[in-house]
Amino acid sequence: MASSKAITPQFSALIPLFVFVFTFLGVGIYLNDFYALPAPIAVIVGIIVAFLMFKQTINSKINTLLKGCGDDKILTMCLIYLLAGAFATITKTTGSVDAIVNLGLDFIAIQYIYFGVFIIAAFLSVSTGTSVGAIVALAPIVIGFAEKSNVDPAILCGALLGGSMFGDNLSIISDTTIAATQSLGCKMSDKFKQNIKIALPAALFTIAILVFQGLQLDSNLEDTTVYTYSVLKIAPYILVIALSVIGVNVFVTLLLGVISGVFLGIVYGDFTLIESTKIAYTGFTNMTEIFLLSLLTGGLAALVSRNGGIDYFLINIKKLIKNKKSAQLGIASLVGTINMAIANNTVSIIIAGPIAKTINDEYELDNKNTASILDIFACIVQGILPYGAQVLMILSFSNGKIDYVDLVSNTWYLLLLLIYTLLFISFKPFSSKKIIKS
Numbered sequence: 001m002a003s004s005k006a007i008t009p010q011f012s013a014l015i016p017l018f019v020f021v022f023t024f025l026g027v028g029i030y031l032n033d034f035y036a037l038p039a040p041i042a043v044i045v046g047i048i049v050a051f052l053m054f055k056q057t058i059n060s061k062i063n064t065l066l067k068g069c070g071d072d073k074i075l076t077m078c079l080i081y082l083l084a085g086a087f088a089t090i091t092k093t094t095g096s097v098d099a100i101v102n103l104g105l106d107f108i109a110i111q112y113i114y115f116g117v118f119i120i121a122a123f124l125s126v127s128t129g130t131s132v133g134a135i136v137a138l139a140p141i142v143i144g145f146a147e148k149s150n151v152d153p154a155i156l157c158g159a160l161l162g163g164s165m166f167g168d169n170l171s172i173i174s175d176t177t178i179a180a181t182q183s184l185g186c187k188m189s190d191k192f193k194q195n196i197k198i199a200l201p202a203a204l205f206t207i208a209i210l211v212f213q214g215l216q217l218d219s220n221l222e223d224t225t226v227y228t229y230s231v232l233k234i235a236p237y238i239l240v241i242a243l244s245v246i247g248v249n250v251f252v253t254l255l256l257g258v259i260s261g262v263f264l265g266i267v268y269g270d271f272t273l274i275e276s277t278k279i280a281y282t283g284f285t286n287m288t289e290i291f292l293l294s295l296l297t298g299g300l301a302a303l304v305s306r307n308g309g310i311d312y313f314l315i316n317i318k319k320l321i322k323n324k325k326s327a328q329l330g331i332a333s334l335v336g337t338i339n340m341a342i343a344n345n346t347v348s349i350i351i352a353g354p355i356a357k358t359i360n361d362e363y364e365l366d367n368k369n370t371a372s373i374l375d376i377f378a379c380i381v382q383g384i385l386p387y388g389a390q391v392l393m394i395l396s397f398s399n400g401k402i403d404y405v406d407l408v409s410n411t412w413y414l415l416l417l418l419i420y421t422l423l424f425i426s427f428k429p430f431s432s433k434k435i436i437k438s
Contacts, residue, residue, distance in 0.1 A: 013309030015053060016300060017351070020046030021338070024347075039347055040292040043300055050303040061303065068302025069295045077182040077294050081287040083254035084173035088128055089283030090261035091236050094270045097137055099234050100124050102227035105141070111217050114155050114210035117142055118163040118413070122203070125167025127237035129174040131383075131390050134164040139397035146401070150217060154406040157394050159210055161383060162413030164390065166203055169379040170195055172244040173254065175290050175346040180375040183353025184360060186367040189247035195372040198424050202416040209412050230268070236261040290346060297350045305354070314358055327363040328425045331356045331370060332377040340385065345378035376421050383414045 024042040031037075051061055068074070091097070100123060108116035117138065125134040142160050146153035168174050172188045181191045240257040244250070262276045271279060304310060317334070321327045334355060339348035352374065360370040382388050386404050394407060408414075 007306070007308045007311060009308045009312035009315050011309075011312050012053070013304055013307035014313060016046040016050035017304050017309065019049045020297075020300060021351070024344075038289055039344065040289060040296055043293060043296040046300050047296065047303065050300065050307075054303065054307050056306075064302050064306045065299040068299035071298050071302070073182045073185065074294055074298035077178055078291050080173075080178045080182075080250060080254070081175070081291050081294070082284050083251065083258065084129055084175075084178070085283035085285075085287035086280040087173060087236070087240070087254055087257045087261065087283070088130070088133075089279055089286060090258055090265065090276065091128070093279050094233055094236075094261055094265040094268065095230075096233045096236060096261070096264075097124065097128065097133075099229040099231070100127065100237070101137060101141065102229040103231065103234070106227040106229070110149065110151070111214045112211065113145070113149075113151055113217070114159045114214045115207055117156055118159040118166075118203075118207065118210055121160050121163030122167040123237075125164045125174075126171045126241065127167070127234075129168070129171040129177075131164035131168035132393065134167065135160060135390055135393050135397075138164075139394055143397050143399070143401070152213075152410075153398060154402045154410045155210070155213055157398060157402055157407055158410030158412065161390060161394055161407065161411045162206060165379050165383040166199060166413055166417075169199060169375055172250060173240070176349055176375050176378055179294070179346055179349040179353060180371040180378075183349065184357055184367045184371040184374070186371050187247065188250050189244055190368040191371045191375075192244060194366075194368040195375065198372060198376060198421055199417060202413060202420045205416050206413040233264060233268070236264065293347060294350055297347075301351075301354050310355065310358070313355060314362075317355075317359070318362075321359070321363070324363050324365060325425055327359050327365060328370065328373055331359055332373055332421075332425070335374050336377045336381045339378050339381040345382040348378045348381075349374055373421065373425070376417065380414050380418050380421075383411065384408050 020042050023045045024037060024039060027037040027042075047065065051058070054061060056064070101120060105116075105120070121134050121138055124137060125131050128134065138160055139157075142156050143153065145151060146156050168176065170192060171177055172192060177188060177191065181188050184191075236257050239260055240253055243253040243256065258280065262273070262280075265271050265276060266273060301310070317330055321330050331352070335348050335352040338351050339345055356370055356374050359365070360367060383390060385391060391404065391407065395402070395404065
């Protein structure tokens with residue numbers, strides 16, 4: 001019987017991971033576009049470097065790569081992405097996104113427009129799982145509304161950005177939620193319940209500020225726009241949110257969401273049954289990049305870990321960790337730093353996830369709490385990056401009416417979320433209960 005050789009922690013084993021990050025970052029800086037290079041291609045560059053560097057046989061390295069790609073958490077993550085993509089595409093085709101936007105605008109008085117945009121953006125991003133999607137849907141309407149009224153476009157856009165990030169952080173079909181929960185091995189419903197305890201106070205304070213800011217607005221805007229919508233078309237979103245909150249299995253939840261969307265689409269004549277299958281498949285293909293990214297990053301992480309890179313990182317980061325609180329702050333700093341480097345919150349969570357899981361277990365933290373912190377800090381950093389997709393998109397739609405400082409200084413939610421999360425980490429009492437590994 002061959003004896004297993006102990007892994008020696010070494011910095012050099014982290015080089016392929018750094019190659020991945022700096023390839024993605026370098027191309028983004030050079031082209032002034034952090035989405036020019038598909039992230040899976042950057043991962044493949046890192047994998048090639050790993051194969052050239054590491055000493056095992058080619059067959060051994062291939063086996064390690066495949067085991068990493070085939071990890072049950074990675075595959076679960078990938079399958080959830082596919083269902084989430086199908087749900088998002090089906091509901092968009094039925095006009096559910098337009099129904100949410102028009103319903104909100106139809107009921108909001110001018111004095112509550114700041115608060116209203118925050119709520120609409122939050123509900124839309126929770127329902128669709130994407131902050132970028134919510135911004136794309138709402139930004140033209142928000143900017144147009146500001147042009148026709150005495151509304152402050154900076155406050156309005158700050159409300160849009162904050163609401164979009166609030167929903168993205170909580171949505172069960174968000175890439176970030178899927179990545180965080182699968183990395184930490186906790187249920188999405190558990191993470192949602194824990195996450196909302198942290199995010200809701202920040203959201204409520206934000207709403208109070210936005211309502212106060214809106215009270216000074218005059219109701220002198222004659223809005224002759226007729227908003228058409230069917231409330232019933234929002235039903236698939238309500239169903240998915242409700243099922244996720246009560247703890248129904250995420251696969252069942254998303255499948256029922258897709259089926260309900262297909263049913264509504266057929267009833268309203270938006271598509272036929274056969275056409276719905278093509279639309280669902282389009283949803284699958286829309287998730288190709290994040291699917292491949294998760295798969296390949298799992299393989300790269302396995303290669304790095306097999307050669308002592310993860311152990312080296314953990315040994316050094318543990319020198320800075322003194323207790324449970326500093327362990328959580330370490331995880332927050334880790335994912336935030338990675339996000340600053342690559343301007344992609346999902347990728348940041350995928351990279352930081354295995355390290356966060358190890359620290360979580362080592363210091364006997366709560367899985368759902370760690371998953372929430374991982375997701376929250378990726379959300380905060382992503383939302384304030386001047387080169388992040390969300391900020392760039394809003395500034396692009398604004399046509400020069402606001403600048404970066406105007407936008408971020410009026411995004412109350414992200415500032416309050418940062419403050420409240422730090423207070424939560426600092427003052428939350430910890431249970432001494434041991435983790436029971438299954």
